[in-house]
Amino acid sequence: MADSLIDPGNLVYKRTDVLNDRIMHYCPGCGHGTAHRMLAEAIDELGIQSETIGVAPVGCSVLAYYYLNVDMSEAAHGRAPAVATGIKRVFPEKYVFTYQGDGDLAAIGTAETIHACNRGENILIVFINNGIYGMTGGQMAPTTLEGMKSSTSPRGRDISSMGNPLKMTELVAQLPGTYFVTRHSVHTPANVRKTKRALKKALEYQKLNKGTCFVEIVANCPSGWKMTPVQSNKWMEQNMFPFYPLGDIKVPE
Amino acid sequence: MKGNEAMAEAAIRAGCDAYFGYPITPQSEIIEYLMHENPAERTGMVVLQAESEIAAINMVYGAAGCGKRAMTTSSSPGISLKQEGLSYIAGAELPCLIVNVVRGGPGLGTIQPSQSDYFQAVKGGGHGDYKLIVLAPATVQESVDYVKLGFDLAFKYRNPVMILSDGIIGQMMEKVELFEQQPLLTEEFEWATVGKKPGRSSVFVTSLQLKPEEQENVNHRLQAKYREIEKHEVRYESFLCDDAEYLLTAFGSCARITKKAQEIAREKGYKVGLLRPQTLYPFPTVAFNKLAGQMKGILTVEMNAGQMVEDVRLAVNGQTRVEHFGRFGGMIPDPEEIFQAFEQKIIGG
Ligand SMILES: Cc1ncc(C[n+]2csc(CCOP(=O)(O)OP(=O)(O)O)c2C)c(N)n1
Numbered sequence: 001m002a003d004s005l006i007d008p009g010n011l012v013y014k015r016t017d018v019l020n021d022r023i024m025h026y027c028p029g030c031g032h033g034t035a036h037r038m039l040a041e042a043i044d045e046l047g048i049q050s051e052t053i054g055v056a057p058v059g060c061s062v063l064a065y066y067y068l069n070v071d072m073s074e075a076a077h078g079r080a081p082a083v084a085t086g087i088k089r090v091f092p093e094k095y096v097f098t099y100q101g102d103g104d105l106a107a108i109g110t111a112e113t114i115h116a117c118n119r120g121e122n123i124l125i126v127f128i129n130n131g132i133y134g135m136t137g138g139q140m141a142p143t144t145l146e147g148m149k150s151s152t153s154p155r156g157r158d159i160s161s162m163g164n165p166l167k168m169t170e171l172v173a174q175l176p177g178t179y180f181v182t183r184h185s186v187h188t189p190a191n192v193r194k195t196k197r198a199l200k201k202a203l204e205y206q207k208l209n210k211g212t213c214f215v216e217i218v219a220n221c222p223s224g225w226k227m228t229p230v231q232s233n234k235w236m237e238q239n240m241f242p243f244y245p246l247g248d249i250k251v252p253e
Numbered sequence: 254m255k256g257n258e259a260m261a262e263a264a265i266r267a268g269c270d271a272y273f274g275y276p277i278t279p280q281s282e283i284i285e286y287l288m289h290e291n292p293a294e295r296t297g298m299v300v301l302q303a304e305s306e307i308a309a310i311n312m313v314y315g316a317a318g319c320g321k322r323a324m325t326t327s328s329s330p331g332i333s334l335k336q337e338g339l340s341y342i343a344g345a346e347l348p349c350l351i352v353n354v355v356r357g358g359p360g361l362g363t364i365q366p367s368q369s370d371y372f373q374a375v376k377g378g379g380h381g382d383y384k385l386i387v388l389a390p391a392t393v394q395e396s397v398d399y400v401k402l403g404f405d406l407a408f409k410y411r412n413p414v415m416i417l418s419d420g421i422i423g424q425m426m427e428k429v430e431l432f433e434q435q436p437l438l439t440e441e442f443e444w445a446t447v448g449k450k451p452g453r454s455s456v457f458v459t460s461l462q463l464k465p466e467e468q469e470n471v472n473h474r475l476q477a478k479y480r481e482i483e484k485h486e487v488r489y490e491s492f493l494c495d496d497a498e499y500l501l502t503a504f505g506s507c508a509r510i511t512k513k514a515q516e517i518a519r520e521k522g523y524k525v526g527l528l529r530p531q532t533l534y535p536f537p538t539v540a541f542n543k544l545a546g547q548m549k550g551i552l553t554v555e556m557n558a559g560q561m562v563e564d565v566r567l568a569v570n571g572q573t574r575v576e577h578f579g580r581f582g583g584m585i586p587d588p589e590e591i592f593q594a595f596e597q598k599i600i601g602g
Binding site: 049050051052053055056062063065066068069070071072073074075076079082083084085086087089090091094111112115 | 270271273299301303304305307308309311312313314315316317318319321323337338341345446447448449450451455456457458459460461463
């Protein structure tokens with residue numbers, strides 16, 4: 001439809017075919033939608049749509065397969081890296097990725113994450129860190145910052161009784177099986193572009209069979225954090241980035 | 254060959270594409286045999302030792318979702334860990350093979366043989382209304398044959414299949430005839446994640462339906478499939494049932510011991526038949542129901558505290574008395590004590 005209204009010569013932006021034309025269920029201002037689009041555009045620009053298989057987590061992005069126009073498998077909560085391992089081992093030439101939240105990847109699925117990375121599975125793990133359990137209504141996540149309020153830390157996360165926020169990305173960077181480990185965000189146009197570049201690189205590296213690529217995207221959760229989208233992005237810059245600094249953590253030599 | 258090793262060799266020959274497992278007694282010989290055989294070179298089969306049974310079953314889910322022959326094996330505590338994954342596999346209607354070489358429980362229990370995972374295997378085990386097809390081998394030969402049959406049934410119905418073995422059959426040495434090497438699957442199934450081809454919509458392997466109407470429809474579809482399985486896939490063996498006035502019944506290794514008890518009873522002049530279910534789901538309900546009319550009593554013999562007996566009672570539906578005799582916790586009954594239990598509970602009772 002849009003094509004018929006706009007003279008192709010004037011077309012400056014077109015939705016990638018790797019993203020379905022469906023209304024997303026994400027809350028206004030949430031980072032998931034932008035992260036999906038960057039991943040879709042990265043797949044599109046590499047021309048690997050027909051060779052890509054994704055794994056969706058349990059969490060807000062449980063329906064990622066509904067939006068990303070590639071073959072995908074839904075995984076049980078936390079098990080996406082194991083599911084991706086099963087896929088990659090029978091289809092070593094395909095591009096395989098997981099897309100996981102912080103509860104999924106860094107709490108219930110910690111073992112699967114660490115061992116997939118430690119085996120150096122040739123997959124891409126996209127890690128959306130919003131510091132909270134979005135899907136289930138804003139409970140504390142392993143990544144919730146000290147003092148940060150959630151429905152299960154209503155007086156703020158108390159380190160002495162609730163433990164420390166977990167830096168999963170730094171942790172997997174220690175493992176010899178990871179090849180490229182990096183942290184980004186999608187809250188400004190410049191950051192969005194960087195994220196896409198990182199995702200593209202990570203997918204390209206998969207052909208080298210050098211190990212796991214791990215891209216963290218620090219994201220906001222306006223609903224879970226009980227803030228407006230604008231407030232939440234500010235809060236993220238002021239509180240999340242100092243603890244989860246953006247940039248490459250492990251890059252190929 | 255040893256039961257466990259024979260199943261491992263059968264997996265290679267059945268054209269299994271991928272095996273994911275985690276060591277646990279009494280079945281570790283399966284992954285050890287596979288690692289030693291290195292089937293990657295023989296057939297291209299993938300063998301991977303996972304970090305846990307949870308990871309292993311989810312790797313199976315991933316590979317099965319690609320339309321490949323995927324399997325895992327474990328023993329009771331490990332099978333408990335796989336239940337969430339099994340429920341997802343059943344919900345997403347993926348084919349795969351699971352072997353449980355049962356040991357005594359509950360808890361860490363014992364490494365000795367048992368049949369106490371009957372309920373878990375037959376009644377679901379994980380959450381939701383789902384069924385596994387459950388095959389119960391009594392010999393090493395059957396263990397081998399059921400690997401091939403298991404994959405065939407799994408793909409025929411797109412349903413997980415479990416071989417419910419136990420520590421006796423897994424550890425026992427017997428002569429076996431191995432079937433010929435089957436080729437690996439090359440077919441690209443339309444339900445499998447193989448990479449979205451231009452012109453077709455993307456495939457998603459999932460058990461999630463947000464709308465209850467749709468989830469009910471999924472359940473209707475599953476139930477219709479289970480009715481088909483019940484109609485076509487019941488397997489059992491019966492010995493000397495024509496003239497029988499009494500019936501002994503047992504599955505797996507316990508059926509072999511019970512057969513000896515049947516011989517003792519026949520020698521003593523009791524007209525005793527034996528029915529051995531080979532499929533525990535679907536259960537030979539009709540066979541039991543038909544036989545029950547001629548029986549003065551039925552004794553189920555199990556290495557558990559009384560599990561299959563419930564299905565026998567349901568099948569018999571009050572036509573005759575059904576009693577249970579069991580040894581459990583890793584203890585194995587001997588034919589003489591089974592015969593005594595028969596005299597006490599069925600003849601004397
Ligand atoms: C085994 C299991 N435990 C718990 C849940 C409930 N659950 C669903 S999503 C979720 C947390 C998701 O949070 P996160 O991974 O951070 O992703 P987000 O929703 O924030 O994107 C939980 C606990 C579940 N579905 N399965």
